[in-house]
Amino acid sequence: xxxxxxxxxxxxxxxxxxxxxxxxxxxxxxxxxxxxxxxxxxxxxxxxxxxxxxxxxxxxxxxxxxxxxxxxxxxxxxxxxxxxxxxxxxxxxxxxxxxxxxxxxxxxxxxxxxxxxxxxxxxxxxxxxxxxxxxxxxxxxxxxxxxxxxxxxxxxxxxxxxxxxxxxxxxxxxxxxxxxxxxxxxxxxxxxxxxxxxxxxxxxxxxxxxxxxxxxxxxxxxxxxxxxxxxxxxxxxxxxxxxxxxxxxxxxxxxxxxxxxxxxxxxxxxxxxxxxxxxxxxxxxxxxxxxxxxxxxxxxxxxxxxxxxxx
Amino acid sequence: xxxxxxxxxxxxxxxxxxxxxxxxxxxxxxxxxxxxxxxxxxxxxxxxxxxxxxxxxxxxxxxxxxxxxxxxxxxxxxxxxxxxxxxxxxxxxxxxxxxxxxxxxxxxxxxxxxxxxxxxxxxxxxxxxxxxxxxxxxxxxxxxxxxxxxxxxxxxxxxxxxxxxxxxxxxxxxxxxxxxxxxxxxxxxxxxxxxxxxxxxxxxxxxxxxxxxxxxxxxxxxxxxxxxxxxxxxxxxxxxxxxxxxxxxxxxxxxxxxxxxxxxxxxxxxxxxxxxxxx
Numbered sequence: 001x002x003x004x005x006x007x008x009x010x011x012x013x014x015x016x017x018x019x020x021x022x023x024x025x026x027x028x029x030x031x032x033x034x035x036x037x038x039x040x041x042x043x044x045x046x047x048x049x050x051x052x053x054x055x056x057x058x059x060x061x062x063x064x065x066x067x068x069x070x071x072x073x074x075x076x077x078x079x080x081x082x083x084x085x086x087x088x089x090x091x092x093x094x095x096x097x098x099x100x101x102x103x104x105x106x107x108x109x110x111x112x113x114x115x116x117x118x119x120x121x122x123x124x125x126x127x128x129x130x131x132x133x134x135x136x137x138x139x140x141x142x143x144x145x146x147x148x149x150x151x152x153x154x155x156x157x158x159x160x161x162x163x164x165x166x167x168x169x170x171x172x173x174x175x176x177x178x179x180x181x182x183x184x185x186x187x188x189x190x191x192x193x194x195x196x197x198x199x200x201x202x203x204x205x206x207x208x209x210x211x212x213x214x215x216x217x218x219x220x221x222x223x224x225x226x227x228x229x230x231x232x233x234x235x236x237x238x239x240x241x242x243x244x245x246x247x248x249x250x251x252x253x254x255x256x257x258x259x260x261x262x263x264x265x266x267x268x269x270x271x272x273x274x275x276x277x278x279x280x281x282x283x284x285x286x287x288x289x290x291x292x293x294x295x296x297x298x299x300x301x302x303x304x305x306x307x308x309x310x311x
Numbered sequence: 312x313x314x315x316x317x318x319x320x321x322x323x324x325x326x327x328x329x330x331x332x333x334x335x336x337x338x339x340x341x342x343x344x345x346x347x348x349x350x351x352x353x354x355x356x357x358x359x360x361x362x363x364x365x366x367x368x369x370x371x372x373x374x375x376x377x378x379x380x381x382x383x384x385x386x387x388x389x390x391x392x393x394x395x396x397x398x399x400x401x402x403x404x405x406x407x408x409x410x411x412x413x414x415x416x417x418x419x420x421x422x423x424x425x426x427x428x429x430x431x432x433x434x435x436x437x438x439x440x441x442x443x444x445x446x447x448x449x450x451x452x453x454x455x456x457x458x459x460x461x462x463x464x465x466x467x468x469x470x471x472x473x474x475x476x477x478x479x480x481x482x483x484x485x486x487x488x489x490x491x492x493x494x495x496x497x498x499x500x501x502x503x504x505x506x507x508x509x510x511x512x513x514x515x516x517x518x519x520x521x522x523x524x525x526x527x528x529x530x531x532x533x534x535x536x537x538x539x540x541x542x543x544x545x546x547x548x549x550x551x552x553x554x555x556x557x558x559x560x561x562x563x564x565x566x567x568x569x570x571x572x573x574x575x576x577x578x579x580x581x582x583x584x585x586x587x588x589x590x
Contacts, residue, residue, distance in 0.1 A: 011427070018428030022437075029444045036444065141569040143520045145527055146543060146561035153550050153557065165550075245433030249524050253547065263436070264528050267443045275440055282436045290431075 004298050012291045019283040020071045023276050024064055036272045039080055076277040081266075086273035090259060090281055097168060098258035101181065101251070102243045104174055108182035109189060109243070110236045117193025118220060121201065132194070136187040144246055148180040148253040166255040177254040181246050185239040192235055196228030203227075230301050237293030241286045320577030326570030330563075334386035341380035342366065345537045349375030354553045370555045372545060378555065381537035382563050388526075388538040389567065392453055393519040399457030401511050404464025405503065409495050411465065412472030419469070426462040434459055435524060442530045452531050456518050463510055471503045505582040512575035516568045523564055539564050 027033040034051035042050065051057050054077070055066065070076075074087040082089055120129040139147070155176060156165035164173050200206065201224055209219045248260035255261070259278055266274040333340065343366075353375040356363045363370060369378040411419045429437070438455050445451050475481055476499070484494050525531035526540030534541055539560040546556030 014424065015428055015431045018424070019431055022428065022432070026440055026444060029441070137572060138565070138569065141516065141572050142561065142565045143523050143527070143540070143543075145524065146557075146564065149543065149547055149550065149557045149561065153554055157550050157554070241433060245435040248435055248439070249527065252528060263439060264530075267439065267530060270443070272443075275443055279432070279436055279440045282433055283431045286433060287431050 001298065005295065008291055008294050008298075012287050015287050016072070016284065017068075019280060019287070020068060021064075023071065023280050024067045026279070027272050027276065028060075033272075036270060037077070037080075071280060074277070076280070077273040079274045080271045081269055081274070086271075086277040087281075089274055090262065090277045093257065093259040093262040094281060097256060098244075098247050098251070098260060100174065101177055101247055101256060101258060102240065104178035105181035105243050105246075106236075106240055108178060109185040109239055112182075113186055113189035113193055114225070117190045118197055118225060120190060120194040121197035122220065124198070129194070132187060132190040136184075136191050139184040139187045143249075144180055144184060145249040145253045147183055148176070148250055151176050151180055152253075168255075168257050177250050177256055180253070181243055181250050185242060189232065189235065189239070193225075193228065193232055196231060197224060200224045200228045230297065233296060233300070234293055237289050240289050244282060244285060316577055316580060319573050323570040323573035323577075326566055327574065330386050330567050330570070331390060333383055334390050337380075337383040337387060341377070341383045342368070343377035343380045345376060345380040345384040346535045347376060351375065354549070356553075357555050369559050370553070372542070372556055373549060373553070378542075378559060381542060382539070382559060385537040385539045385542060385560065386563065386567070388449065388532055388536065389519045389522060389564070392449065392456065392522040392532075393515045396453045396456035396460065396518045396522075397511050397514045399453065400460030400514065401464050401507060403458070404461035405468045405500070405507060407461060408465035408468025408470075409472050409499060409503070412469035413476055413491065413495060413499070415473075422465065423469070426465060429459065429462055435521065438521065438525060439528070439530055442525065447525075447530050447533050449532055449536075452522055452525060456521055460514060460518070463514075464507060467506050467510060468503050471506065472499050475499050475502055509575065509579045509582055512571060512578055516571040516575065519564065519568055519571075 027036050032051075034047050034054065034056050037054060037056075038047055038050040055063060074085075074091075076086040078084060079086040079089050116128060116132065120126070120132050123129060152165040155163040163176055164170075165176070167173050197220075206219060206224050209223045210216075214223075247256075247258055248264060250256065251258045251260035252264050259281070263275060263278040266272075266278070349371065352367070352371050353373055355367050355371040355375075357370045358365045358368045367377050367379070369382070371377055372381070407422055411422045437459055441455050441459075442451060445455075472495075481494060481498050484498055489497075522531055522538070523540030523543070526538040527544045529541075529544060531540055532538040534545075542560040543557060546553065546560065549556055
């Protein structure tokens with residue numbers, strides 16, 4: 001187990017190094033980062049001045065070494081718009097707004113499907129089974145932001161403002177954005193749990209448990225679901241990553257003051273320190289979630305310690 | 312009450328063919344120039360509603376532009392971006408995967424680690440960041456969505472190649488003096504294609520949604536070019552006075568993507584039963 005943990009950790013550190021490198025080269029894609037890292041209205045002299053002040057006239061390798069030292073500490077320079085550390089701005093948007101939204105959506109998408117998926121499996125070809133199949137197909141075929149617009153149209157416009165369409169603060173503001181973000185993974189997770197349960201229910205130990213005269217509920221949740229839960233855990237981890245990138249569009253739809261909306265707003269103003277810091281944080285959370293899922297998987301299922309090697 | 316899968320797939324295929332035809336024939340079919348403003352007719356509702364007119368069957372937008380015409384031209388953007396980005400990603404990924412799996416060694420390690428790093432970025436975040444640097448536009452969107460999509464194809468192609476490279480028919484071809492490129496092209500690639508086709512089909516669907524998302528955020532296809540995502544962006548500020556602006560472009564995306572997804576499901580069942588059934 002220790003070797004497994006160590007291997008996963010080394011891999012995660014490697015990936016973070018790669019992420020920092022990508023972020024470093026990102027602003028150098030078009031050649032001159034100085035033009036991107038100063039105010040868009042700056043004159044040529046001001047750009048030259050900034051180039052010197054930011055150390056961009058030094059050799060590339062020196063700059064890269066400096067960046068490798070500063071970035072993991074969260075130092076991405078000053079936000080052009082707000083004139084204060086970019087990472088601080090990003091963190092203030094991540095916590096609490098984005099974290100709240102992603103967490104609420106994750107709970108919806110992971111908890112609600114458990115009973116629904118079990119029922120869909122135990123009542124095969126029942127109403128819920130068909131509904132979840134159609135729901136999954138439709139929800140993964142529409143852009144989440146459009147679902148959000150339609151929910152606004154329904155709950156905030158047609159039903160006369162039953163739920164607020166924009167803003168942040170009260171629990172009722174959270175309902176529509178969280179529902180929008182959770183809808184597609186929720187439907188897919190129902191299908192996943194159903195598939196896992198159908199497979200597990202054929203096994204001998206389930207028959208044995210039934211033969212012992214255990215109550216059906218105990219057989220289903222204690223014996224069958226536990227064994228069907230493994231792959232579900234992995235997918236839930238991936239769902240969190242999916243939700244993080246989903247927040248970008250959903251926060252824009254609902255004017256949710258989070259990190260996703262921040263990165264979108266930073267683009268037209270070409271606030272690259274903020275974009276770099278946000279991209280770094282997104283990737284960092286993503287890597288951390290994957291690491292946690294891998295480790296949990298390893299704890300639950302010793303076979304995964306040997307075979308689980310992916311990202 | 313379950314409808315057979317191949318019949319559903321046929322309907323999906325029909326939707327794809329019809330939308331491709333509508334997109335191709337847009338100049339002939341569109342009732343109006345999709346970019347022509349007519350401020351006197353702005354926010355005209357769909358024809359069947361009070362105040363609507365058959366001159367604009369699905370109404371007009373805030374600048375008085377005809378919604379049907381913009382939807383028809385928007386189909387071009389969605390389909391072009393969807394298919395060309397996936398072809399780019401597929402060709403790039405399969406090529407790298409074949410080479411990586413066949414030769415192994417340092418190159419293989421490097422490519423696979425690069426894939427790990429790329430998968431650490433949520434795809435949309437990476438696309439936004441790159442487009443912020445290189446600028447928006449049809450070409451750049453295709454390039455960004457294509458280049459960032461290679462990893463899945465490379466992993467599949469590599470996996471298949473690894474399992475095939477020591478099989479008898481490959482060894483046999485080698486013993487007969489076939490060159491590496493020939494072996495990869497004639498003997499390995501045909502075995503990789505079924506899985507790749509299935510994955511690519513679903514990718515077209517996802518790419519169309521990705522383009523719509525980028526355009527919705529104002530980072531994809533710049534106005535006044537009609538893109539379904541950009542139309543939804545314009546429509547979202549008029550939910551109370553012009554609900555049709557937010558409804559129809561979304562329905563168009565839903566129809567096309569749904570069509571592609573059911574065809575993908577059918578392809579998976581037929582071409583590659585080994586691939587896990589997601590649904």
